Amino acid sequence: xxxxxxxxxxxxxxxxxxxxxxxxxxxxxxxxxxxxxxxxxxxxxxxxxxxxxxxxxxxxxxxxxxxxxxxxxxxxxxxxxxxxxxxxxxxxxxxxxxxxxxxxxxxxxxxxxxxxxxxxxxxxxxxxxxxxxxxxxxxxxxxxxxxxxxxxxxxxxxxxxxxxxxxxxxxxxxxxxxxxxxxxxxxxxxxxxxxxxxxxxxxxxxxxxxxxxxxxxxxxxxxxxxxxxxxxxxxxxxxxxxxxxxxxxxxxxxxxxxxxxx
Numbered sequence: 001x002x003x004x005x006x007x008x009x010x011x012x013x014x015x016x017x018x019x020x021x022x023x024x025x026x027x028x029x030x031x032x033x034x035x036x037x038x039x040x041x042x043x044x045x046x047x048x049x050x051x052x053x054x055x056x057x058x059x060x061x062x063x064x065x066x067x068x069x070x071x072x073x074x075x076x077x078x079x080x081x082x083x084x085x086x087x088x089x090x091x092x093x094x095x096x097x098x099x100x101x102x103x104x105x106x107x108x109x110x111x112x113x114x115x116x117x118x119x120x121x122x123x124x125x126x127x128x129x130x131x132x133x134x135x136x137x138x139x140x141x142x143x144x145x146x147x148x149x150x151x152x153x154x155x156x157x158x159x160x161x162x163x164x165x166x167x168x169x170x171x172x173x174x175x176x177x178x179x180x181x182x183x184x185x186x187x188x189x190x191x192x193x194x195x196x197x198x199x200x201x202x203x204x205x206x207x208x209x210x211x212x213x214x215x216x217x218x219x220x221x222x223x224x225x226x227x228x229x230x231x232x233x234x235x236x237x238x239x240x241x242x243x244x245x246x247x248x249x250x251x252x253x254x255x256x257x258x259x260x261x262x
């Protein structure tokens with residue numbers, strides 16, 4: 001009985017008017033979708049895109065096996081650099097601006113690969129995308145978790161993994177010779193497709209604010225923090241304001257501060 005009671009209480013919390021799914025605004029869900037396809041999807045897509053297109057790329061540019069090994073590993077090398085720098089950029093610029101900056105690496109990288117006139121351009125593009133997906137693996141998870149209510153944070157954070165798996169699956173399917181054919185335009189379109197998703201992410205981010213925890217703990221701007229929370233929540237609960245803005249355990253103290261801001 002205690003197990004089922006706790007489970008029922010958990011489900012009830014998720015769907016309470018001031019918590020969980022029902023308290024999230026349309027902008028929150030749009031931002032979740034945008035960050036998922038602009039970060040998680042990119043990671044999975046870049047990881048598997050060469051699975052079926054590798055023989056076509058090799059024949060198109062007539063490169064050696066050693067050079068192709070460099071192209072394949074270029075994504076991983078770039079990802080290491082991107083992941084290392086992402087945390088610094090997120091704290092220095094903010095999560096939102098860091099995502100905008102990362103979009104440059106992704107768009108430039110995919111563009112270079114899609115329009116590559118030679119294997120050298122393709123290699124540079126592969127490394128640039130690697131930097132982008134490495135940073136996205138940090139920034140995407142960070143952004144999603146920080147805009148999410150605590151009661152559904154695990155579910156929203158899992159969207160990164162789901163979108164990554166979807167990107168992996170789709171890149172393998174689209175890269176099949178039976179789908180793209182053997183003409184030059186086919187494989188180039190497959191490499192250009194992720195650019196549309198990055199642009200979608202950027203368009204949505206224009207309407208978003210930075211994450212409430214970043215505004216509260218790093219910028220230390222209470223008014224901006226409350227404004228950000230109001231963009232992602234239908235109702236601002238005193239409990240969430242307490243945990244995000246003040247980090248206090250005294251609800252009465254939080255109530256007084258919220259009332260004073262009103």
